[in-house]
Amino acid sequence: MSHSPHVAAGRVAGARDPHELTDWIRGFADAGTFSPLRHVRTLPARDGEQIALPDWVEPSLMAALAQRGVTRLWSHQALAAEEIRQCRNTAIATGTASGKSLGYLLPGLTSVIEGTRAPNGRGATMLYVAPTKALAADQAAHIEALQLPGVRCATYDGDTPPDERRWIRDHANVVLTNPDLVHHSLLPGHARWASFLRALRLVVIDESHAYRGVFGSNVALVLRRLRRVLARYRADPVFVFASATAGEPGTHARALAGLPVTEITQDGSPRGAVTFALWEPRPNAGEDGAPRRPAAGTEAARLLAALVAAQIQTLTFARSRAGVEAVASAANRHLQALGSSERVAAYRGGYLPEERRALEAALRTGELRGLAATNALELGIDIQGLDAVVMAGWPGRLSSLWQQAGRAGRGGQASLAVLIGADDPLDAYLMEHPELIFEAPIEATVIHPDNPRLLARHLLAAAHELPVTVADTALFGPGMLPALAGLEAAGAVRRRPTGWFWPHDGRPEGIGSLRTAGEVLAIVEEASGRVVGTIDDASADHHVHPGAVHVHQGRSFVVTDLDRAAATATVVPGDPGWSTIAQSRSEFDLATPDAVQLAAAVTVCRGAVTVRTQVVSFTRRLPGGEVLGRHPLELPERTFTTEGLWWHLPEAVLHASGLSGPRIAGSVHAAEHAAIGMLSLFATCDRWDIGGVSSAAHPATGEPTILIYDGYPGGAGYAARGFEVLPAWLAATRELIAGCPCERGCPRCVVSPKCGNGNEPLDKEGAGIVLGVIGAALAAAT
Template sequence: MNPHDSLIPLLGRGPDPEQLRHVHVIPARQAVHEPWPEWAHPDVVDAYRSLGIQEPYRHQIEAARLAHSGEHVVIATGTASGKSLAYQLPALDAIHRSELRVLAEPGKIHDDGAVTLYLSPTKALAADQLAAIRALKLPTVRAETYDGDTDPASRRWIRDHANFILANPDMLHFGILPNHAWWASFFRRLRYVIIDEAHSYRGVFGSHVANLMRRLRRICAYYGAGQSFPEPVFIAASATAAEPGESFGRLIGAPVQAVARDSSPHGATTVALWEPALMDHLGENGAPARRTAVAETADLLANLVSARIRTIAFIKSRRGAETISSITRRLLDEVDPSLPQRIAAYRSGYLPEERRELERALRSGELLGVSSTSALELGIDISGLDAVLVAGWPGTRASLFQQIGRAGRAGQDAIAAFVASDDPLDTYLVNHPEAIFDVSVEATVFDPGNPYVLGPHLCAAAAELPLGAGELELFGPTAERLLDQLVEQGYLRRRPAGWFWTHPQSAAGMVNLRADGGGPVSIVDAETGSLLGTMDSPQTHYQAHTGAVYVHQGESYVVEELNEQDHCVIARRSNPDYYTTARDVTQIEVLETVRTAQWGDVSVHFGDVKVTTQVVSFQRKALISNEVLGEEPLQLGARDLFTKAVWFVVDNRSLTGAGLIEAQFPGALHAAEHAAIGLLPLVASSDRWDIGGVSTALHADTGVPTIFVYDGHPGGAGFAERGFDKARTWLAATRDAIKACECESGCPSCVQSPKCGNKNNPLDKDAAVTLLDVLLRDARDAGPADVEGLSGPAAGTGDNGDGDAGAPATITALASQHR
């Protein structure tokens, strides 16, 4: 690609397409090198040089030096900046020197051996790292993966002989820590713990991993007592993030040094902000319908691949990845029959050998186009790509830059396009590029003290080793109170030496790192009886109800029966031209207000709430146009969710004083709530489906018009509290997004919600802008938030409840009495 030519025509719509909202060029960056450190063993340095790395980058050596000196460190630099070398160098140096000592004195017992534990959020990333380490051809390094795909017959050999083990948090939790006695030799020699893609540990998953790290540190201290290094050094690699040292320090529970100045080279990247055009027909409620991001991205992918431009298209959902791939193949078949076979989808759920083959074909260039979930976002080393498409906001700026950074890794100029979906946040961002490029990336949000997360981890920790009173500080200030409740519930027993696990159930089995609880549900093929996959119980009301479309490895199925008693879903293979989306109704009850800020007549609160949600129907929507094809009722039970929320309370007189009449209040509140839910990811590292909302013109607990936005996870995930802290920025962006939308009365790009329990009725776009002006009128003059602890739960239900959360989790007895 010629750097002097515009890259926009490569998207196939001409030099100035109507869908183009903004073009931003990320300039090329020159490398800054640093000599190899003196402490690095010459054999290790020579191994890197044999791969063409003659001189490392400055940030690599800075991070490696900190780790080698015994400091916990996080390296937070851009995609393709060589973070792997920064953590590999000190780890491989320690392993190599240890093995040379053993070889020099055979038969002698060495107390200063060295091994490394590497943790990644995905198996694909671990496999990629394994290949990179083996490519160094250091005979002293025995690197092996240890995960759910590992042959059981190989696991004992790996435990006893491997010195660089690549695992994931799931295997650490279920396979290693509960069996730590089998791993005693490994833990005694553990020098480094590497946590790759640390920014991905956010929300409830991040809260789980934070407690898992505390359990790991506790086991390491037990086996390291009396050793020359009683605790291993933790090294994290992260995408560029706000306050990476503070964030990673919160993840492991210890002080951390951060290296964030990127000194690696990168080609220039042209970033197009792209909004699909409005279509001729009207959508739901008579609002203008916009072409879907899936269909638009498939078109762009087909255009790029037909020009032989190697491209990855990212989308959040598995179904979206499969659909983009299918549509692209169909489009290319009309242009060149040889091209469809060079397109593939990539997502979790594939067999290990399928994933490895796709990665190989993408690296080699056999595949010209891939549509992928975030599974390919994380640091898998794929160079030579020319273009990246991002279908819908990926959740955070960090993820966006991580994804678009996949192109241009070989140093060439590249093009990337963010394709907006029908969502208020996407609409706001394509029309406010400064919100992407002129502000720092988000802080990683998670809450290790969430009682629904911490309680089961305390049980798991006690089962691994009895918990002593001196260890409680590691788990935070709420640990002792939770332990007392666990004793009352019969899970633990208190003795003078500490807390002991006495329950017959597996303690590790009480923790589900990647889900909200309720246990897995089996999805069974109605024709063959074979197991298609599993789904977490809370998701079934939304994704596996009768009539739901379920997609697995490119094949579509329609659910015939949801059997909650037997934890089973029966689905029959089909080929529908639609997808399904569930709709629910929600009521919310304030239990306790923890923080309050006063903005003139408006009060903003944060605290504990009870959300009662019931899925009542589902819609069938066309894959290409999002047109509603039909709606059917469902008979499913209500579920309760105890969580955290932020809510805004405004008096009637403030709204009438701004020119609204009472008949407009419900539509104004409802529209503002929808838009606020869509915009919360702007200030919190959340996804729209992580959060929910309720609005009412007369709430039983406040007595006046109120908007609630809550975390869709038991105990909260930190997102609502982040919304409280950033409320002014959040609401101002919400108002601007509604005003910027080109529709007349409201559409999915501003105030309509894809999962509104009230069928997006009533909605009043103009009144919502007026309402938000009222909320913000005194906010700019208000001082710092006044934090008050208000006691006493209040009961009531929300009228006109509009539930917009993802699947709320069931409440376990373990943590239900945490208050």
Template sequence: RRLAHHYGADPVFISASATLSGPGELLQRLSGVPEVVEITEDASARPALDYLIWQPVDDPHHEGAEVMARLVTEGRQVLTFTTSRVQAELVALRAQERAGSVSVKSYRSGYLAEDRRALEAGLQSGRLRGVACTNALELGVDIAGVDAVINCGFPGTLASLRQQAGRAGRAGADALAVLIPKADPLDAYLCEHPELIFEAPVERTVLHPENPQVLALQVAAAAQELPVTEDDDRWFGPTLPAVLERLTAAGYLRRRPAGWFWTRPDRAVDSIDLRAAGGHSVEVVDQDTGRVLGQVDPSAADRSVHSGAIYLHQGEPWLVTDYRPNEHTALVRPGRDGYFTQALGHSDIEIIEKLRHDRLGAAEVFFGTVELSGQVTGFLRRDELSGTVWDSTPLELPRHTLRTQAVWYTVDAAALTGIATKDLPGAAHAAEHTAIGLLPAFAPCDRWDIGGLSTTLHPDTGKLTVFVHDGAAGGSGFAEQGYERIEPWLSATLDRLRNCPCEAGCPACVVSPKCGNGNDPLDKAAAAQLLELLLR
């Protein structure tokens, strides 16, 4: 709009979506247009879609692979969505073993563009009958012949679940959608309340254009198109002066009488990665041939392609032999089956600024800016089938900092007298894990988009403190939604702890697949006691 306005144009925006909730509000926030008209009546023709919730007796990914293999051998074209790259590879591998000559492949972000295009062409032509994928195949690829969609685990939001299920039946024939829940707090909660899956409105999309990290990248790219002036705060908001100062100090922009100019000969969109805002992607390279197998986002590289890690590519394990973060490269060689790796780490949180504050029972609740400091300190090798730990290996990797936003609550020691002192670390840790697992029911995020930390005595509060923070630099709006819905969110967390049939804690309540402390300590019963103090 800024560029069009400069040349005397006032464009009209038309936006379409099959699943958005509050589309008018979203377009208004996205474009800045003051008046938006919504057209929400759906008159489109849709074939019948049978929806099945499949309670697994085995690992949901194993059963998803079995169902997928059965369907493709009966002539159906199937997409199986998983919630991680590793599981997409493993499901494809298991399904292919059972499907015989019928072609099944994996599809995920990180593949090279030519590999993705070849897989998409195979789906569109019908030669490829089954694909196990991440949400990289949820949007943006037109595939008409899919007969069935399987979800190995809830994808994080109702919007994603319905978008993925909507991949089936586009050719006009009746279709099938199957949800196989994982041992996860959110999946278990939704299976206890299936009406939420079918009747609840989809989540409203969270936009956080004020994020200084995102805004700085956009302003730099905009400055190359047209010099930015102080009057452009009407387009970029009140934080523009601070962003311009930061970009000028970094050498990206130079101030002249006519405004701020892009200083480099290359294009801003090429030299600044607008998607991987944290730095350059890490290339995964076959050490013997030099072939690039894929790319890993810099924020995930230390945890996923450290030396000794198992990296899965199209169902095949590759062992990382040399991780070179300064060169944005991880060298790999063919690995062996039977195990996967899990990174371990340590993190701290410093409270920078308290922006909002309230009380909830015996607790004080806050939303604000925090600085995370974290380091990957080692990794575990785990059995691929049972998850049993084989061994542990230490690592020496650099410490990283990240300024973002968080919601946190504190509880005075006087209110905790009903919980044994020795049980408090496990109580706070378990409450943190379960809350992280359930925040996607109240904000449009995935548990991998957020993180947390808990301690019985935080140096900035002097009290027992539980944090849940955004994973993106500058914040992404999820923690703020958690603050705004703190009572129903923690009520659902307590409900999950009370209703889970396990005795001491399991992946369906307090055990987290991403815990850097190896899920120790955890105390399910004490966590329920802690949350009761907040909700009584």
């Protein structure tokens, strides 16, 4: 029985037996001198719990589902449908491919079809919001395939032509979009959407676990603005939040919309057995005879090629855009060496829409048997039928791990999931502690809608949409009035007796992207003017500076110019034979902390931090890692204020523990690196979301100091979470360092891939001493 209105075509291979997949991965691992398998666990199959379709489902919808074999519901679908039908806001958080969409489509489409019989007016409407355009288009295809009478379904995104937009506003009753278009188009132009908004009965926020950090905080503020505009049209729709398995999904949904929400987490769908392997690459002899540990991406490419050659359709996730391109290229070289005619492709953000959709279609039909992707394919696009998923490095959070692993085995078939440990502190720790993967609860999602910088931006937008009143404090929180006072003093808004108004012509400037703290730059080919891809402004200095090597769909380009005024990076095609890595320097100013913990001689603070960073050079490296040279760059310094967590202690305390003065700088630096790598275990972030600095004597404290900060202007809640869990976080960090077999430090413990100082100086032993002293002080204070 299918619980998706769309049935994927053309599976490459028949359903796999779990024993077959387990034997395959063990056999592949044992082919070398040392097996890289650290742990193998079979997650048993689960039976589903079925319930009859409710009587209130509209007959034409019930008939369309019956034609696709859907005559009964899984228990969570039935419960969700009933809650929504009773007009209760609902959060559905069940596993990948558990059929969450049917839980909200039944009441949503039933209301829409019933509304078409109304004698006057538009009838009921439904708004579906997904984090990606691809996911909205995929859901639209499912709805259109039902061919329901009276349902006028349309996607509304950045690719929609102007004439189609007018038709959608005036006639569509099911609109599928993304939060960016709600922010940039629907809300500023709400008067043109008046008939649609007046009739709105259901708002679906799909893949709601994806709304975290800065993106999630922005979306939370967009939803508050949407509620204001809906109140203007006297609409009070039901809000539904669909999420993969997540910690506290109801709490997260309430934080996103500021509404009471019913939580549904008991998954009633069947699940095939999953063979889950933890894989740690073993050192091989390098060209000079010295043992070298393969990178996670290198190992993932080897495994991907072998799986594809064995007719096992496989999706491989890599952490970065460059990593995806490298994995796909290396896998194709392996396949060629194996004599296989199969090929794999890369899939990542920055591709043009037509490129992404062609790849999605090829994966669905089985024409493409292997794909390397970023987490752009982590979300619920319908690519059912995969046999295996390979993850090149810890994806940053348990919710992402299970979402990625769940991309295989859809339809109740057995599947294989492999997590390849990267040279990274957290990856190394998890390889030693599989219980933290298989037995730990899913972490809660962190958002920070009170971020003052973000709040001010959205209040400007809200004032442009409708006057902001004191009553809106219930939506925007206690920070609203101080933020409005600042905007009023700057002349951005004007206060009148009825509220705060936008007093200028045109729209507010500087609202920017919901997904980053800055804008998006186009990567343009110099000769043709063709847009090769895009990159966010915050990443541009590191990845598309002059001289950088940029890879797109396996093709290499060299950046010749970075023009921020024009929001473009200009490239020329060609592979110079090396890669590039940017180096930066950072300086920090600490404000008066807003929270302090005193533990013996250790002082722990949380508060505002001003960060000044500048990319100052880049190195060229050959594929084997040899450095060809370092080249200076003249790029502007970037300054932003964010939230940070820092702790400091007297130098004399470290001396008493056996740490001499000359070793302190390297010790606190190594402890900072390891702590950054381990924070993801306690907060929904990865090391690229956060930054850090250490000093043997920071000017603001006069003592050895370690600072961890959110890598986004205004903060994202990560440092605040670290402040709450500091003892457990630092204890795990110390255990990681003590358990690492290296002598002087390595990427598994204290060496950081993002260090702007080239990982100098580092003192692994001293880091353990520093963390031991701090941990003892914190334990004594509790």
